[in-house]
Amino acid sequence: MALIERYQKTTDISYWEGQIPMSYIYTVGRAGEKFFREMMNGRIFGAKCESCDVTYVPPRTYCEKCFARLEDHYADVGGKGTVHTFTECHEAYDGTKKQKPSIVAMIRIEGTQGGIVHWLGETHFKDVYIGMSVEAVFKAKKDREGGILDIKYFRPIK
């Protein structure tokens, strides 16, 4: 019975190769337009819902809790935050060993309920702790492209 046979080579059985021929263009959206344009200015923006007293980072066009429209409530939230949680990654997304492990952290931006997932830099894994104060380090202005990698990483505030 086929289901319990063990083939040693895929060429032992008939097959053909296929692919799904798709690629994508993702717009950053209305809130994303604000977020990334400001990022090119070296600023991190959020959106505040007054009635829920919540500030979302990155900004959104709407409050998910009460559905208020937030497009008139975008605000600079500064570049500082705390490490909410973190890890050190040794393997890349394709399963290969990384040459140099990277530290990934969820950073809660100060004064907000939102956050950004990013790399930590200018530090060592053994020195990182939950609650550590960090700040965004931006690329040089001429190198910014309006993407999340305009932030190089977050680093400890000395």
Add this chain to the structure above:
Amino acid sequence: MRRVAIVGAGLTKFVRYAQETPKELAYEGVRMALDSCEMKLSDIECVVHGTAPDAFDGVHMKGEYLSDASGAYRKPYMRHYVGGGTGVLSPIHGWFHVASGMFDTCLVVTEEKMSCAYPHPAGAFLTIFDHTTEQPLYPTLIWIFAIEMNRFMTTHGYRKEDIALVAVKNKKNAIDHPSAQLAAEITVEDVLNSEVMAWPVNRLDISPTSDGAAAIILAAEHVARRVTEKPIWIDGVGWALDTAYWCTRDLYYPDYVEVAARQAYKMSGIREPSKEIHVAEPYDPFTYKELHHIEGLQLCKRGESVQMLVDGVTQRTGNLPCCPSGGALGVGNPIAATGLMKIIEIFLQLREEAGKRQVPGKPTCGLAQAWGDLMQVGTVVVMRS
């Protein structure tokens, strides 16, 4: 089972390229639906979401991704998906939640952002075909429709120039629709002279790819009466799937639509659909599909839909207006949102709030239908004022 009414509706513009993210599109549709009946998100007890392949928006687990934008934050939420049939399955899915007595209100949201898919969303369809017997031939969706249209035309002796009248009618109707993407005054010659995609399908026989979102709010009777003076009742629902092997279907006739329609008619007590349905929104992603579906819906006898069209019966001012909205051909076709757009059109027609699109004669019973999956699902909803 309890009676379930539609009490509010929202519909974004349908466009080829939306700046909004899929989440932002869904939010706009929901916001409009809530505003239309002055309800708050806190009045909503559960949410259902209909959206077609993840491969369109390019987000796997798209239902989950869209949940907060669909008003589902910390609420019971379910996503369903039957391809192009999704938009008319969505109110059926919501209907279950309210009819069962489990919830008094349900927000139903549909969204599609096909412009994410590059170079064209058609690429996503290659792998719906059998991976060993069909995919090596590189079939496209247009192939299927061309093959089906030929079978339909030849079986009944229909002429292409008559079928083209569907595009003329629907694109013209869409001129009065504020969400429309492809509204236009065109002629039969324009359709026949447009580019041949796969004979007998020309470019103007096909609906566009679109971005858009739609939402409705369902309520149990005691809530509906409080919310609005003009609740529109979901009176019959039906859906059915034919075999997934398209080579074993005849193709000239949509049996799955007939099965779905008969289920909905039985529930709604309809014996003579062509007389008792006052206004219909059959699914029209292609010109011939409107006719194919009108026959499956028993709105005429098999082989008589073209005569009905030529005689003007399905015009907005005819005896049985079909696609007074402008349909997928005129308003646009953001797959899952299209079916719900059709539900919303019947909702507005039965409330006599369709403005310039209003059909005469104070309609009290209407129908919306969609079709999709592997071209073998029919979804039908009968509504009454």
